[in-house]
Amino acid sequence: MNCQEFRERIVDPSSSTHGGHAPIVEHLQECPDCRAQARNFAGIERLLRAAPDAEPPEDFDERVRKRMARATPADRAFAILSSRRVLGAGAVVVLLVAAGLLIRKPPAPVPSAAPPAVRPTAAPPARDARPPDILAVRSTPITLETTPAGDEEEQRILALHDLEYLGFVETLARLSPLFPADIGPSPPETAGTPAAGGGDDAEAARLADWRAASRAERDRWQRLEASYASRSFAERRILEERWRRVQAFSAEEKAGLNRLAGRFAELDDRQLARFESELRSIARLVPSERRIRWQAHPFVRPLTGQEIAIGEKLLLSR
Amino acid sequence: MARPLTGTVPAPDVGDLLLVAAGDAAAEKRLLDRWRRPVYTVLERTLDPTPAADAAAAVFEELFRAAPRFDPNASFAVRLWSLVAREAARPPAAGVPTIPSARLRESPAARAALLRAAVAALPPGERAAFLLTRVAHQPLPLVAEALGTSEGDLRRRLVRAFERLSLSLQPLLNPDEPGAEPEGPVDAADDAPEPPA
Numbered sequence: 110m111n112c113q114e115f116r117e118r119i120v121d122p123s124s125s126t127h128g129g130h131a132p133i134v135e136h137l138q139e140c141p142d143c144r145a146q147a148r149n150f151a152g153i154e155r156l157l158r159a160a161p162d163a164e165p166p167e168d169f170d171e172r173v174r175k176r177m178a179r180a181t182p183a184d185r186a187f188a189i190l191s192s193r194r195v196l197g198a199g200a201v202v203v204l205l206v207a208a209g210l211l212i213r214k215p216p217a218p219v220p221s222a223a224p225p226a227v228r229p230t231a232a233p234p235a236r237d238a239r240p241p242d243i244l245a246v247r248s249t250p251i252t253l254e255t256t257p258a259g260d261e262e263e264q265r266i267l268a269l270h271d272l273e274y275l276g277f278v279e280t281l282a283r284l285s286p287l288f289p290a291d292i293g294p295s296p297p298e299t300a301g302t303p304a305a306g307g308g309d310d311a312e313a314a315r316l317a318d319w320r321a322a323s324r325a326e327r328d329r330w331q332r333l334e335a336s337y338a339s340r341s342f343a344e345r346r347i348l349e350e351r352w353r354r355v356q357a358f359s360a361e362e363k364a365g366l367n368r369l370a371g372r373f374a375e376l377d378d379r380q381l382a383r384f385e386s387e388l389r390s391i392a393r394l395v396p397s398e399r400r401i402r403w404q405a406h407p408f409v410r411p412l413t414g415q416e417i418a419i420g421e422k423l424l425l426s427r
Numbered sequence: 428m429a430r431p432l433t434g435t436v437p438a439p440d441v442g443d444l445l446l447v448a449a450g451d452a453a454a455e456k457r458l459l460d461r462w463r464r465p466v467y468t469v470l471e472r473t474l475d476p477t478p479a480a481d482a483a484a485a486v487f488e489e490l491f492r493a494a495p496r497f498d499p500n501a502s503f504a505v506r507l508w509s510l511v512a513r514e515a516a517r518p519p520a521a522g523v524p525t526i527p528s529a530r531l532r533e534s535p536a537a538r539a540a541l542l543r544a545a546v547a548a549l550p551p552g553e554r555a556a557f558l559l560t561r562v563a564h565q566p567l568p569l570v571a572e573a574l575g576t577s578e579g580d581l582r583r584r585l586v587r588a589f590e591r592l593s594l595s596l597q598p599l600l601n602p603d604e605p606g607a608e609p610e611g612p613v614d615a616a617d618d619a620p621e622p623p624a
Contacts, residue, residue, distance in 0.1 A: 113583075116586040117579075117582040117583065117585075117586055120582060120585040120589055121567055121582055121585075123538055124624035129534055146589075146590065146593060147598075149589070149592075149593035149596075149600050150589045150593065152596075152599070152600040153589060153592050153593065153600070154561070154598060156538075156596065156599060156600075157542075157561050157562065160472070160539060160542065161464075162464060162468045163464075163467055163468045163471040163472075163479070164464065164467075165463050165464060165480060166480050167457075167466035168461070168475065169463055169467070169480055169483070169484065170456070170459055172480060172481070172484040173459065173484045173491075174485070175492060176484050176485065176488040177488055177492070193488075245549060298451060353604075359566065360566045361565070361566045361569065364564045364565075364566075387553045404439060410457060410460070411457075411460040411461060412461060413440075413462060413465060414439050414461065414503060414504070415460045415504070417439055418439075423591070
């Protein structure tokens, strides 16, 4: 892997779904420039995350309406050209030209010496092939600031849960009303389970993640793990069950889940309690009714299409 | 065992855009309610509030005006973000101002101003790619389609954008390092392809 390939992988958050970490870590160990750049890239992501969403001005809709009311030059030109008088004049000109052409003698055809050249058809633009699916890069910072972990530390790292899962726990907890309340029997351990351990590959990936993480990222990981560990056993099982439902969602759908959880967070306690109770009633309906009631709910109407779609997907999968 | 996740993905935005084409003011309002904030947030990352509001309004104006020509089978998100990309890429790249490190340490507003100036200083094609993936959080395939380019080209644009930002944001990324304060304005070479109009 060269530097350009390495950098193209770390700017693509979705590459976390592909294979192992070894080539990334290997390149980081070999290349101090890329190590520094990976730290910088992660720092830029942090700066962006720290900036809150901006609120458009209150008269925003009015601005749009004013712009819509203002006719564009193209609109004006179309209006002029489509007026009856201009159309009439145009028709007269066309008739005169046509009559002139009819009374003129057509020139004799000149035999062509050579067949017309065939224009070669342009090949479709080649799309850049994706790099082989053998790498995985997290969107989190990657550095090798510290020495490799010892045995004891390694055991502690392996006891951590998957970072992506831990980062999603708050979202899963907040979206409770969209998931079934009952959790059923404990499912068997499967690939990608957020639980600690999970086979040699999962352990190697977790160690590689840890080694590649910056100090701040490791602190965050440990904070999330501590917060998760403070939840009851039953809560943790519910959250893991929810994660199994959403783990395979696309990056766009996961972004929608986070956005939707953010919308839930904007409600005060009273509004949230009422909304939760209404959602549980909706969830008892047949799927077609659920969709209609979800889309018509006053909380849902102002949401983005992405947020509405992901909420509906969860409701319908109950 | 998790149940299979099935069902059709609804397209309320597409439906509303078709209603807008039919002159439905309520559908127009619903689209504005859903999208005004995400669109404005992206444009506000490089523009002052008033120009950002004007640019966002221009996005919706174009979206609504062209609604009668919208293909119901096309992606609403691609259409919307391609319009946002066009507005985001409109201003030419400018230099990044030099802000004293002491001021950066003390003032969140100064830090925000440097970040905004640094993103605004990216060449238009890189700026649009950066904003759509990092601020609008849209996935790469969708952004590539919105920008009319391949995913490979999009990744290269993003790498160049991050590399430029790494230079211009040194005072924020490594505030304690000597030389973190830029010696002068950092100009971006305008060598990236433009997004489609």
